[in-house]
Amino acid sequence: MNRWKELCIGFVPVLLIFLAFIGVNVMPLLFVGVLSVSLFFMIRSRGGVGVTAGGERKSKNRTPSYLTFDQIGGQDRAKRELTEALDFLIKHDQIQKLGIRPLKGILLTGPPGTGKTLMAKAAAHYTNSVYLAASGSEFVEMYVGVGASRVRDLFKEARTRAAKEGKDSAIIFIDEIDVIGGKRDGGQHREYDQTLNQLLTEMDGIHTGDGPRILIMAATNRKEMLDSALLRPGRFDRHIEVDLPDKKGRLSILDIHMKNKPLAAGVSLDKIAEQTFGFSGAQLESVLNEAAIYALREEKEAIEQQHLASAIDKVMMGERTDKETAQEEKERVAYHELGHAIVAEIVRPGSVSQVTVSPRGKALGYVRHNPPKDHYLYTKDYIEQQIMIALGGAAAEEIFYGGRSTGSRNDFEQALSMVRNMMDSGLTSLGIIDRDMVTKEELMRENSAILEALMLRTKQVLGQYRNVFDQSFDVLMKEEVLSGDTFRDLLGHTAEQSA
Numbered sequence: 001m002n003r004w005k006e007l008c009i010g011f012v013p014v015l016l017i018f019l020a021f022i023g024v025n026v027m028p029l030l031f032v033g034v035l036s037v038s039l040f041f042m043i044r045s046r047g048g049v050g051v052t053a054g055g056e057r058k059s060k061n062r063t064p065s066y067l068t069f070d071q072i073g074g075q076d077r078a079k080r081e082l083t084e085a086l087d088f089l090i091k092h093d094q095i096q097k098l099g100i101r102p103l104k105g106i107l108l109t110g111p112p113g114t115g116k117t118l119m120a121k122a123a124a125h126y127t128n129s130v131y132l133a134a135s136g137s138e139f140v141e142m143y144v145g146v147g148a149s150r151v152r153d154l155f156k157e158a159r160t161r162a163a164k165e166g167k168d169s170a171i172i173f174i175d176e177i178d179v180i181g182g183k184r185d186g187g188q189h190r191e192y193d194q195t196l197n198q199l200l201t202e203m204d205g206i207h208t209g210d211g212p213r214i215l216i217m218a219a220t221n222r223k224e225m226l227d228s229a230l231l232r233p234g235r236f237d238r239h240i241e242v243d244l245p246d247k248k249g250r251l252s253i254l255d256i257h258m259k260n261k262p263l264a265a266g267v268s269l270d271k272i273a274e275q276t277f278g279f280s281g282a283q284l285e286s287v288l289n290e291a292a293i294y295a296l297r298e299e300k301e302a303i304e305q306q307h308l309a310s311a312i313d314k315v316m317m318g319e320r321t322d323k324e325t326a327q328e329e330k331e332r333v334a335y336h337e338l339g340h341a342i343v344a345e346i347v348r349p350g351s352v353s354q355v356t357v358s359p360r361g362k363a364l365g366y367v368r369h370n371p372p373k374d375h376y377l378y379t380k381d382y383i384e385q386q387i388m389i390a391l392g393g394a395a396a397e398e399i400f401y402g403g404r405s406t407g408s409r410n411d412f413e414q415a416l417s418m419v420r421n422m423m424d425s426g427l428t429s430l431g432i433i434d435r436d437m438v439t440k441e442e443l444m445r446e447n448s449a450i451l452e453a454l455m456l457r458t459k460q461v462l463g464q465y466r467n468v469f470d471q472s473f474d475v476l477m478k479e480e481v482l483s484g485d486t487f488r489d490l491l492g493h494t495a496e497q498s499a
């Protein structure tokens with residue numbers, strides 16, 4: 001854009017002089033030219049044309065929907081930390097009296113869909129501020145300088161909007177800040193560097209004038225990528241983690257999004273919160289939405305528990321596919337999944353929630369587990385049990401078919417990553433190691449020893465439950481789904497028989 005502008009500025013006068021020189025009357029041309037340029041600037045200043053104005057319009061569209069912190073489920077700690085920080089903006093006079101440096105930037109970090117944008121919107125409502133949003137990728141342009149000028153315009157717009165709406169403060173929310181705020185290398189990404197420099201300059205100038213107070217909130221899920229200049233005191237020096245919700249958080253998010261949906265009697269949201277371990281707020285919202293769609297498809301008046309169960313599967317694994325699997329393949333998948341399920345139920349009773357052999361997403365079948373209680377420390381025994389569950393599928397195939405298939409690839413990836421975790425945590429016979437101190441051969445030997453021993457244990461366990469395989473297999477082939485409770489009944493029944 002800039003290059004074209006410069007070319008025009010150079011070329012037009014030369015052309016006019018040349019035309020005048022060869023005797024052409026340039027006055028009418030000059031008149032039309034001046035008229036169109038002034039018309040262009042007039043429209044532009046009113047916010048009609050051009051890159052900047054387009055950008056402004058975009059961010060205007062996203063402005064205040066009146067969202068409060070009550071409409072954000074879970075995240076109690078993050079909400080508390082944020083409101084404490086926002087009080088700085090509200091109790092401005094008090095803070096000035098004590099000589100406290102005003103807050104300029106708050107960085108929200110955490111996985112996608114956990115409610116960072118919601119937090120920024122609620123913050124604007126809480127502080128009665130103007131709200132402007134932009135995403136890091138909107139500042140990225142091929143031409144050097146455009147990103148920087150967009151940053152300038154964003155701040156300018158914040159000031160003018162606050163003045164127009166009679167507000168004392170403005171909150172600018174920049175999502176994906178890592179796109180422009182990555183570590184500067186002064187090399188290939190000069191455009192990004194200029195944009196970031198402009199952001200830093202604007203932040204430094206925030207509180208120098210009399211205008212509205214501006215607070216920048218930014219979100220990222222890759223905090224470690226950010227340039228240290230952004231994180232230093234006086235810039236984004238408040239970091240608030242917006243993590244995946246725990247069970248209580250999940251329940252409150254479900255409650256919020258359930259408000260406009262009819263729920264059949266007896267449906268337990270508590271159970272859904274338990275089964276959605278590791279889901280973000282956005283995924284939970286999607287579960288309820290999908291459940292409502294299933295209810296609509298079945299022409300039901302209200303959402304039932306089975307709609308919610310299918311919706312969890314859909315969000316976790318993808319939509320059911322129409323892949324027609326051959327009978328032989330389906331049987332192998334059934335044995336494979338039962339292998340996982342039996343080991344899981346033996347090492348952690350009550351943990352299987354459902355076994356399915358209908359293709360969904362990329363999987364041909366799957367076992368849904370009841371997640372363990374939210375916890376963050378794992379013992380060696382626990383990890384070994386998890387590895388055995390992962391190996392259960394391949395072990396079952398070996399028992400019934402005498403060999404494995406490509407269906408175990410993901411399971412092995414999981415198992416290997418767990419072995420790596422054990423090694424790095426000093427839980428193997430190698431002791432406490434630094435990877436650089438150990439040769440690849442040693443690691444390989446230890447890895448194989450662990451996996452072979454666990455595979456043997458897994459096969460021994462499964463060998464004792466051939467009856468369960470037979471009975472569950474029949475149900476699975478007929479119904480395609482086996483609920484955790486039915487499966488446990490079969491397992492208990494067989495145990496009684498063999499006792």
Ligand code: ATP
Pocket residue numbers: 071072073074075111112113114115116117118119175219221253256280281282283285
């Ligand atoms: P990203 O990092 O991908 O931009 P984000 O963390 O900004 O994601 P949001 O845009 O705030 O996520 O959330 C997306 C949607 O997920 C929201 O519109 C809302 O429906 C739902 N959601 C996420 N977290 C929560 C929560 N804590 N409470 C209620 N709803 C939530």
